[in-house]
Amino acid sequence: MRRAVCPGSFDPVTYGHIDIVGRAAKQYDEVVVAVLNNISKRGLFSVEEKLDMLSEGTGDFGNVSVAEFDGLLVDFCRDNGIDTIVRSLRSVSDFDYELQIAQMNYRLSGVETVFMTANPQYSFLSSSLVREIAQHSGDVSSLVTPYVQKRLREKYAERSAGQ
Ligand code: ADP
Numbered sequence: 001m002r003r004a005v006c007p008g009s010f011d012p013v014t015y016g017h018i019d020i021v022g023r024a025a026k027q028y029d030e031v032v033v034a035v036l037n038n039i040s041k042r043g044l045f046s047v048e049e050k051l052d053m054l055s056e057g058t059g060d061f062g063n064v065s066v067a068e069f070d071g072l073l074v075d076f077c078r079d080n081g082i083d084t085i086v087r088s089l090r091s092v093s094d095f096d097y098e099l100q101i102a103q104m105n106y107r108l109s110g111v112e113t114v115f116m117t118a119n120p121q122y123s124f125l126s127s128s129l130v131r132e133i134a135q136h137s138g139d140v141s142s143l144v145t146p147y148v149q150k151r152l153r154e155k156y157a158e159r160s161a162g163q
Pocket of ligand 1: 017
């Protein structure tokens with residue numbers, strides 16, 4: 001049984017993430033999408049909201065589950081019987097950052113990192129750009145699922161009502 005993890009912030013999940021998770025799901029018996037619970041870096045969405053949107057977005061893949069983690073990713077891998085970390089590369093700048101982390105994770109634990117090249121259709125896409133566009137009521141329908149669009153609308157409506 002080969003288990004892989006797709007870790008990230010997913011604030012919120014985009015079609016770029018879903019593409020990578022779906023491709024990983026074809027390569028491994030089980031894939032866990034793991035949301036980093038970073039108390040020092042609060043996102044737009046809570047971890048619970050991110051998990052909910054991820055479950056909705058990856059529900060069609062039969063072998064994908066979602067989870068949260070804090071602390072070291074390699075500890076999460078050890079505790080969950082995972083031997084591969086799947087990350088994606090959109091650009092050379094992604095590579096510079098990812099290489100160092102992948103080497104450190106291997107050094108710490110022997111867990112391998114496998115890189116998948118981003119689908120060119122989504123290589124310009126990031127959660128931060130989605131947030132930026134949605135905040136200004138722009139059209140994100142080709143970037144995130146209808147459910148995430150709805151959650152973004154609600155979130156920014158809540159925020160403007162609270163101001
Ligand atoms: P992190 O802050 O850990 O990079 P992200 O949620 O931004 O978290 O990304 C999680 C994973 O998804 C990373 O491997 C990232 O490269 C990948 N990813 C993000 N956006 C895209 C995209 N548009 N296409 C393909 N992969 C993506």
